[in-house]
Amino acid sequence: MTYQDFIPQAYSNTVESGKVTWQSPSNIALVKYWGKKEHQIPANPSISFTLDHCKTTTTLEFSKRSSAIKENEAFDFDFYFEGKRKEDFKPKIATFFKRVVQYCPYLKEYHLEISSENSFPHSSGIASSASGMSALALCLMSLEKEIDQEISEEFFNKKASFLARLGSGSACRSIEGELIEWGEHDDLKESSDLFGIKYPYTVHEVFDHYQDTILLVDKGQKQVSSSVGHNLMHGHPFAEARFEQAHDNLNKLKPILESGDLVSFMNLVESEALTLHAMMMSSNPYFILMKPNTMEIINKIWEFREQTKLPICFTLDAGANVHVLYPKKDKAKILEFIKNELVAYCENGQYICDQIGKGAKKL
Ligand code: PMV
16 A cells, blocks of 8 residues: 555545544554654564553544635644643644645544543653554544545554554554554565554464563653654664664564464563664664663563573663563462562552553544
């Protein structure tokens, strides 16, 4: 599919007003996306587990204006976060609308009221852009479906992912579950830089309900945003090797996911997490998002794994928090270890128990 396929033809229906609510989850990458080209095209393919509990619920109320907004006129919308009007979030949404309006021309014809809330604590350091942008993209697609009832479920999800990507790259992996791949990759014929696809190959049952306990090490604002970080991959001395490595790691992951070889899985996932942070540390300007407690936790996980031989590993996103990954059957023992040994390194002892999920839901 190409960009052209997402530009709608004339609509079959007119709708005066309506309301729709979507609940969309966050996701955690196993092979990381870091570095992008223009129009949110990833520099390398990535794959993630869709999460289940960390999610954003967004309601979109739409009512038709007497006339469409004109060229250069601002989009007509209000934004509420957790019940309160939020002016400071509006520029991000306005930028998103500007990027998607050629694919969603109906945006000009409506007044929109957008209300959002997150299931995870506000400013927990958990990035809400994936869940937030995917929830908003899904709401737009529900509006589109009302004015063009021909849309198939498959196209609905693809275009939701396509739009979410334009809001925040990794958000395109939050529409469906349980494993989503995004970015062109030789071994995945259906793969695309434009949207995420469901991982099409066999996945061993050990990954059913795989657990992700998120340890909230630092709830503060990140010093370097991910868009700045992505851009620092331009001219990065290790960029090409890193992009190639991501392709290789996706190849390597296929037999690992099929056989349930957790030793190789843990090796690949931890290496990806550390490589992501190594790219940050070796860019110019360089930066470090891990905190001393991130390192303490990683070392404790390695020690515990060595002693018990339990399949526990970590991954990181662009921050200090640690995602602890492990199979459901080992939950009791590993959660006890987390509570006894790791929670002490979390800010205010906060952590979130999550697991692999099936994707967004319309409420
Ligand atoms: O979607 P963005 O632009 O916030 O980038 C997210 C990048 C990582 O979370 C670090 C990796 C990934 O693939 O999710």
